[in-house]
Amino acid sequence: MSKLKVGIVGGSGYAGGEFLRLALGHPNLEVTQVTSERNAGDPITFVHPNLRGRTNLKFRRMADLEPVDVLVLALPHGNAAKRFSQFAGLADTIIDLSADFRIKDLDLYKKYYDEDHPAPDLIDQWVYGNPELHREELKGAKRIACAGCFATSAILALYPLLKLGVPQPKDIIVTGLVGSSAAGASATDASHHPERDNSYRVYSATGHRHYAELHQELPGNFPIHLTAIAGPHVRGILTTAQLWIPDGYSERDVWGAFREVYGSEPFIRIVKVRKGIHRYPDPKLVSGTNYCDIGFEIDQDSGRVVVMSAIDNLVKGTAGHAIQSLNIAQGWEETLGLEFAGLHP
Amino acid sequence: MSKLKVGIVGGSGYAGGEFLRLALGHPNLEVTQVTSERNAGDPITFVHPNLRGRTNLKFRRMADLEPVDVLVLALPHGNAAKRFSQFAGLADTIIDLSADFRIKDLDLYKKYYDEDHPAPDLIDQWVYGNPELHREELKGAKRIACAGCFATSAILALYPLLKLGVPQPKDIIVTGLVGSSAAGASATDASHHPERDNSYRVYSATGHRHYAELHQELPGNFPIHLTAIAGPHVRGILTTAQLWIPDGYSERDVWGAFREVYGSEPFIRIVKVRKGIHRYPDPKLVSGTNYCDIGFEIDQDSGRVVVMSAIDNLVKGTAGHAIQSLNIAQGWEETLGLEFAGLHP
Amino acid sequence: MSKLKVGIVGGSGYAGGEFLRLALGHPNLEVTQVTSERNAGDPITFVHPNLRGRTNLKFRRMADLEPVDVLVLALPHGNAAKRFSQFAGLADTIIDLSADFRIKDLDLYKKYYDEDHPAPDLIDQWVYGNPELHREELKGAKRIACAGCFATSAILALYPLLKLGVPQPKDIIVTGLVGSSAAGASATDASHHPERDNSYRVYSATGHRHYAELHQELPGNFPIHLTAIAGPHVRGILTTAQLWIPDGYSERDVWGAFREVYGSEPFIRIVKVRKGIHRYPDPKLVSGTNYCDIGFEIDQDSGRVVVMSAIDNLVKGTAGHAIQSLNIAQGWEETLGLEFAGLHP
Amino acid sequence: MSKLKVGIVGGSGYAGGEFLRLALGHPNLEVTQVTSERNAGDPITFVHPNLRGRTNLKFRRMADLEPVDVLVLALPHGNAAKRFSQFAGLADTIIDLSADFRIKDLDLYKKYYDEDHPAPDLIDQWVYGNPELHREELKGAKRIACAGCFATSAILALYPLLKLGVPQPKDIIVTGLVGSSAAGASATDASHHPERDNSYRVYSATGHRHYAELHQELPGNFPIHLTAIAGPHVRGILTTAQLWIPDGYSERDVWGAFREVYGSEPFIRIVKVRKGIHRYPDPKLVSGTNYCDIGFEIDQDSGRVVVMSAIDNLVKGTAGHAIQSLNIAQGWEETLGLEFAGLHP
Known part of the structure; x- marks a missing residue:
């Protein structure tokens, strides 16, 4: 060819x-x-x-x-x-x-x-x-x-439970940690190394533009709120999404949801390990790759599910x-x- | 003396x-x-x-x-x-x-x-x-x-609105970004520089121990949920707390609440600037100091208030x-x- | 096959x-x-x-x-x-x-x-x-x-001029900046993130073991001295080697030497650009790759040639x-x- | 007053x-x-x-x-x-x-x-x-x-042995690692965080301006050569200076020289410890302070003395x-x- x-x-x-x-x-x-x-x-x-x-x-x-x-x-x-x-x-x-x-x-x-x-x-x-x-x-x-990059990390985290119709009795909160490369190649005061190094800036506490993509793409029309923080790294987004599961919905069920929706996806890896230091998604580990790593943890007391996703924003x-x-x-x-x-x- | x-x-x-x-x-x-x-x-x-x-x-x-x-x-x-x-x-x-x-x-x-x-x-x-x-x-x-360090950053962020009795119709979500010094001086696999550098790890998606301190110290007994992430920095915690204000509660009212509660505090600075690159609290800027910088941003559509706090975890x-x-x-x-x-x- | x-x-x-x-x-x-x-x-x-x-x-x-x-x-x-x-x-x-x-x-x-x-x-x-x-x-x-990794970066920097017999009237000084991954995967006090982050340690001012490899591999038996510094990065070595050229030996001659020796090497790139921010080898740019980038700069007053090389120590x-x-x-x-x-x- | x-x-x-x-x-x-x-x-x-x-x-x-x-x-x-x-x-x-x-x-x-x-x-x-x-x-x-900042770190490293007239049979080589704050507060392509983070750039292999200060201030008029590297940190300079001692000049003598010249200096600390991870000067440890930490190591085979100094370039x-x-x-x-x-x- x-x-x-x-x-x-x-x-x-x-x-x-x-x-x-x-x-x-x-x-x-x-x-x-x-x-x-x-x-x-x-x-x-x-x-x-x-x-x-x-x-x-x-x-x-x-x-x-x-x-x-x-x-x-x-x-x-x-x-x-x-x-x-x-x-x-x-x-x-x-x-x-x-x-x-x-x-x-x-x-x-x-x-x-x-x-x-x-x-x-x-x-x-x-x-x-x-x-x-x-x-x-x-x-x-x-x-x-x-x-969009933050939209992708958030949508891929939220999609399985929402697609499968898991009801969301409470608002969904999404927090993203975004590297400096996401702001582009032009030097600015905000990207000046002495200022940005070692710094965390909440650059979009409310009103992030990528909300429009979540609104369009995600089923269910639940209230979702985004907060985006600029971290001291160059590549990568770590997103934590706070969702909810109903009584009786177990960890096994959440596993099942992610497997059902993403089981055959070539670039999504479910990362949830009981021991060691690499238990959940970490943007460091997907740097340069097309992977989206996704994990989750459940608070059985409250029905809260924390879904984590990690991507390289440029890939x-x-x-x-x-x-x-x-x-x-x-x-x-x-x-x-x-x-x-x-x-x- | x-x-x-x-x-x-x-x-x-x-x-x-x-x-x-x-x-x-x-x-x-x-x-x-x-x-x-x-x-x-x-x-x-x-x-x-x-x-x-x-x-x-x-x-x-x-x-x-x-x-x-x-x-x-x-x-x-x-x-x-x-x-x-x-x-x-x-x-x-x-x-x-x-x-x-x-x-x-x-x-x-x-x-x-x-x-x-x-x-x-x-x-x-x-x-x-x-x-x-x-x-x-x-x-x-x-x-x-x-x-506790994370407890302090969260409590100081949440305290004013809760102390003044601002009702919380929805759950409060708190996300903390914590530096490596918080884990102590003993070398571990998790703190090994090649692993920790440039890495973000959700080390406590649910069940953080400092929740006990929030439960004890904060008025109102509202549902509060904590997620803690280990960032690639050494000192400092940036906390974002997602709270709620009722209809008719303005930005001015929130300013008033923070001023009323913290106006004479020697180590709390309200940081909320309209322009420039230092608009909100950043743990970098309080490193080595006893300050807790606190800021907030309101999403008027939903009544969401994002309160941010930054401290040096060791100070x-x-x-x-x-x-x-x-x-x-x-x-x-x-x-x-x-x-x-x-x-x- | x-x-x-x-x-x-x-x-x-x-x-x-x-x-x-x-x-x-x-x-x-x-x-x-x-x-x-x-x-x-x-x-x-x-x-x-x-x-x-x-x-x-x-x-x-x-x-x-x-x-x-x-x-x-x-x-x-x-x-x-x-x-x-x-x-x-x-x-x-x-x-x-x-x-x-x-x-x-x-x-x-x-x-x-x-x-x-x-x-x-x-x-x-x-x-x-x-x-x-x-x-x-x-x-x-x-x-x-x-x-060895530091030996490789030093040998590849020094080899062309020494192989071609450029006389060295003065001692050769080699300084290496080495990332934390070179010390291996076992956690130690020295590799504890809070200590190593942002730190520079001269871990081998004199007596580096890799000198043995330079002594064996490099022609001419000139006095060479190594100093190795641990930097705050994970992967990569930047080596600067201070060599000497005789009177009348021009920048063009040095270019020629590097081209003659490395011209057909698949993994050596001569990096020497007049403008911009990427003028010389930088270990950041070879991270994960098998490249050794090599550049040089001449001080015509003294006949000093600073040869720089950058490799990923693990690759x-x-x-x-x-x-x-x-x-x-x-x-x-x-x-x-x-x-x-x-x-x- | x-x-x-x-x-x-x-x-x-x-x-x-x-x-x-x-x-x-x-x-x-x-x-x-x-x-x-x-x-x-x-x-x-x-x-x-x-x-x-x-x-x-x-x-x-x-x-x-x-x-x-x-x-x-x-x-x-x-x-x-x-x-x-x-x-x-x-x-x-x-x-x-x-x-x-x-x-x-x-x-x-x-x-x-x-x-x-x-x-x-x-x-x-x-x-x-x-x-x-x-x-x-x-x-x-x-x-x-x-x-000047690099000049200060180099002069303070070189001064004791040269002031005391220790002869220098070979050229002195000085290598400095300089943080991004030394380049000033104006954003440039070179200081753009995605480019500078994790990067090492030899920005002055030869011809550093601060040589003029060394030439003026240091006794003996020996050949001294400077190379300056921009590191991925913000504050601090680590300088290694390669000097020489004559036969018979012992470690004790070098200790004596530094003590004689700097013994009563309020801001110079001689840092040379046999064990542990903080054996020599490290710019991390003087960040924000007015200290210049100075240490040295001797290669008895060749009479080489590596003198190290660490300062905060802004202090x-x-x-x-x-x-x-x-x-x-x-x-x-x-x-x-x-x-x-x-x-x-």
């Missing part, structure tokens, strides 16, 4: 760079173009030094894009929608890593993104890029709007599930290009 | 070492004895190298303790109670940094500490060492049972509020020996 | 675990046995949680080893040599990750390892496992004694060059199983 | 902020003005949140400065000299934290700062602010040019020795305002 040609728009950021890393190791993909207005003319490895020896590509301007098979948009939010006509003619398959086409409900979009959707007519073309929830729709998809939260979604869309083995097992320690 | 003579039992651990550091800088205290069975005979600075040039004391054995004015017990949980008769004759004032005498309710103690209380007759002598809640009782106190969570409590007990200026402002960056 | 069966002795440590990770992803290898006395009976993933979903193997005792094609010894120094008769019958090819068979000179061994060599008759069977210096000898080799410093050496020994593509590009950021 | 009034010019940076922190805790100083063009009008605590509850001062513009007793210049290099006429009339005592007036030799200045000195006539008024080398000159000084490397120098200048107790012992762990 000849390889599909891939172009990456906005390839100097972390999302685009991560897609590039994964695509360079994918047997069915060939990256032929990567854009960066700021770094046009520079070798890609000037920005992504991990790829030294792996590619000789140079950044080009967006204006110089030529047709490819797959175009990946890794632009700041708003750009994919506003410039979509420019991109639509360039590729049969378009993958957007931004939030632009994730939300189907225009009011919900407006509430969380503070403006009217720039291209409402286009929204219906897009499949929400979460393979575990939308595998069937992704088959053959030509427009994939990849899920399973962004570029990895983009590749996974593309593999599904093309009918390829779902794990192609996503084989990295992660490091220990 | 002549200085009070201080002995520290269990001074090679982090809690004892921190009390020692603070006591060495306290104008009214003179540390004369520090015990460590393991390090007896070694200079104290062998274990606490920050104190080089500050003290020439050597560790001695517990068996060699001589009478002092103030005896500080920094022993593993259970030891203070079990060996109390040994300590009682040595000092007029005894401060215990362990959990042994914090809990007044014997059943509650048994549930969370998995054994009958070793010295139930002694419990009533002790004042719970949280200055903000027990200042009056601490005046003149001779037995101070210092509050405001352990040795610092021990000193603060002692200052109160002795009728001294409450901030004596606790003047360090903290570092930035 | 049928896969070679691999057994790993001492597989609960970091070196053995890293070999296991790489071997599981190697198309020509099948790991069939992994030993750990301490963890016998436990799933391998209990110790190496990154391998969840990749292997169902359980640890077995050394006494239960069965014959394989390749036996990898990842034991504390001294064990491979002392128990060699036990291992010799089990496999055609044996790879030792310890220091036991690296040093050919018995006096040198005794000086740096403080005992007579336990098996002097066996030393000549072994090839020193540094592919860049011993590629020809490694072809067909059945006994491979893999080079290019241990398990990675073991795999690379095995690939060479077997006549396979040298990069098999070593394709991971590393992460950014 | 009435307190001296202090103004800080450029108080939003890390050096100015650190001087402010120390001055606020100094019994003889009262900070009355702090300037920041960028933050004029903002409370100081907006930038330095550690000082919440310690000061209500707001930043003002430089143009609004009023006369004070002591003016501290914490401006980017070049500004103090270029604008000196503006500052000279404002205060009797002026302390400059920049490099502007450190170097007496105009050619040396030009070589390392790439321009002619902007105010050569003023240089002779200034005393180089290193208390250990210039205590006598500092007494009564009105113009103090504080030493003993900048604002701390500024306070110490001011204390000396004013005839006060040298340790006033510098009592913080540092933290462990």
Whole structure:
């Protein structure tokens, strides 16, 4: 089979760079173009030094894009929608890593993104890029709007119990610990190393935008509340979700729920071990991988279930599930290009 | 005034070492004895190298303790109670940094500490060492049972709204991020640097022992749930508490509540800034200090209030509020020996 | 081709675990046995949680080893040599990750390892496992004694100029910054996270054992001095080597030397960029990979050349060059199983 | 005694902020003005949140400065000299934290700062602010040019043996590990947390500007070479200096040299312990303090002495020795305002 040609728009950021890393190791993909207005003319490895020896590509301007098979948009939010006509003619398959086409409900979009959707007519073309929830729709998809990183960690934690209709008598509280890479590649006061190192900042106590994705994707319409904290690490999200089980619902039942929903998922691992130091999901252990590790613990006194999930925000939260979604869309083995097992320690 | 003579039992651990550091800088205290069975005979600075040039004391054995004015017990949980008769004759004032005498309710103690209380007759002598809640009782106190570190961060976050009787229609969820120093000075597999660095572990999703302290200390008897996560930092706890306000209760009202309850507290700072990168409490900024920084954010749609608190677990969570409590007990200026402002960056 | 069966002795440590990770992803290898006395009976993933979903193997005792094609010894120094008769019958090819068979000179061994060599008759069977210096000898080799990690970073930095006979009028000073994983998987006071985090310790100002390897491997017999510092990171070594060039020797000449010696090496990248933030080797960028990045800077006033090298101590410093050496020994593509590009950021 | 009034010019940076922190805790100083063009009008605590509850001062513009007793210049290099006429009339005592007036030799200045000195006539008024080398000159000084941070760590390591005339037959190599705070408070690509975290960058392999200070301050005019590496920590410099002792010069002699030169220094601690994990200087242990810890190890085979020093670059490397120098200048107790012992762990 000849390889599909891939172009990456906005390839100097972390999302685009991560897609590039994964695509360079994918047997069915060939990256032929990567854009960066700021770094046009520079070798890609000037920005992504991990790829030294792996590619000789140079950044080009967006204006110089030529047709490819797959175009990946890794632009700041708003750009994919506003410039979509420019991109639509360039590729049969378009993958957007931004939030632009994730939300189907225009009011919900407006509430969380503070403006009217720039291209409402286009929204219906897009499949929400979460393979575990939308595998069937992704088959053959030509427009994939990849899920947000914190949204992915929260949705994958909450989905099994809600999908199986476990009633939620009390509000669901979700707390996420997010690494600094999630804020992007541009230096800011908040990301200045002397300030960020060793620091924890509650950057979104309430009102996190990814709530819109949870609202759209999760069954049951239960009250869910998000709090997001920026931690001192670079990659990874640890999410704890506080849910509820009814009287008589045992640990075995929760195990059963997770097995039923995720039993055949290639990138979800149920992590719940009785002893040792690796008893529950830890973002350190999925760094660089497409895994979402999920565990849970039950407080039988109150019926509270703490579901924990760990992902790498740039992989399973962004570029990895983009590749996974593309593999599904093309009918390829779902794990192609996503084989990295992660490091220990 | 002549200085009070201080002995520290269990001074090679982090809690004892921190009390020692603070006591060495306290104008009214003179540390004369520090015990460590393991390090007896070694200079104290062998274990606490920050104190080089500050003290020439050597560790001695517990068996060699001589009478002092103030005896500080920094022993593993259970030891203070079990060996109390040994300590009682040595000092007029005894401060215990362990959990042994914090809990007044014997059943509650048994549930969370998995054994009958070793010295139930002694419990009533002790004042719970949280200055903000027990200042009056601490005046003149001779037995101070210092509050737990995670408990302190949670109680100080929850106290104002609950004390003022703000009704809680929904369960309260508390999530704590705790540094590695909270687990003590003994090397374990879990604390091995290659494993712990860059790692987040939910070490107590449910059933945290400090719940007993919240149950005892907080008004209202509302359902409260704790989840504790070990983060990759050394010192500090960031706690987020999800509480609720009724319709019509404004941000101004919450400000008012915190001001009313904490307005004259020397070590509580309300941190809530509209701009910049230091908008809310961050444990980095209180490292080494006795401050508890507290902030909040309201989700008006749901009446959810996210209260955040940040402390240094070894200072405001352990040795610092021990000193603060002692200052109160002795009728001294409450901030004596606790003047360090903290570092930035 | 049928896969070679691999057994790993001492597989609960970091070196053995890293070999296991790489071997599981190697198309020509099948790991069939992994030993750990301490963890016998436990799933391998209990110790190496990154391998969840990749292997169902359980640890077995050394006494239960069965014959394989390749036996990898990842034991504390001294064990491979002392128990060699036990291992010799089990496999055609044996790879030792310890220091036991690296040093050919018995006096040198005794000086740096403080005992007579336990098996002097066996030393000549072994090839020193540094592919860049011993590629020809490694072809067909059945006994491979893999080079030490700090030694590898230092030797690869120093080799080109010394091999090409650039005279060294002054002593060569080598300083290494080594991550905590290099000290192994056993928890110690020195590796206790609260102590090690954020700390720099000169653990070997003089007398580093790996000097023996430099003495043996490097041409010219110039005075070389090593200082090793433990840094607050987990993986990686950054080495700076202070060498000298004669008058008239230009930057171009040094470029030429590195190109001549390493121009066709698959895992050495010369990193020397004029602008940007990634101008020189950084161990962060080779984490998890088999790369050794090498750069240099010249002080024309003094003829000093600072050569910098960066490796992952567990990969290019241990398990990675073991795999690379095995690939060479077997006549396979040298990069098999070593394709991971590393992460950014 | 009435307190001296202090103004800080450029108080939003890390050096100015650190001087402010120390001055606020100094019994003889009262900070009355702090300037920041960028933050004029903002409370100081907006930038330095550690000082919440310690000061209500707001930043003002430089143009609004009023006369004070002591003016501290914490401006980017070049500004103090270029604008000196503006500052000279404002205060009797002026302390400059920049490099502007450190170097007496105009050619040396030009070589390392790439321009002619902007105010050569003023240089002779200034005393180089290193208390250990210039205590006598500092007494009564009105113009103090504080030493550079890396220079301080290197000079204090090298000074004893060179001052005592120990001959240096071979070149001296100095390697420094410098934290991110040394690069200042402005966010840059190089300081972006995802890039800097866990990273080691040789930012000055050769040609470090602080060489000019070593050249000026150290006796003997021996060849000295500097290499500086940016480490993943925030505060602190660990310096290793490779010196030489003649045959017959014993460890006892080196001990004697350090004791002779530093025996009565209030802020230098000789750290050399035979056992335990804190055997040598570690910048972690002096964080926030004015200590310079110094240790050494001898390689008797070669006569090499590795001298190690650890300082906090913002304290003993900048604002701390500024306070110490001011204390000396004013005839006060040298340790006033510098009592913080540092933290462990």
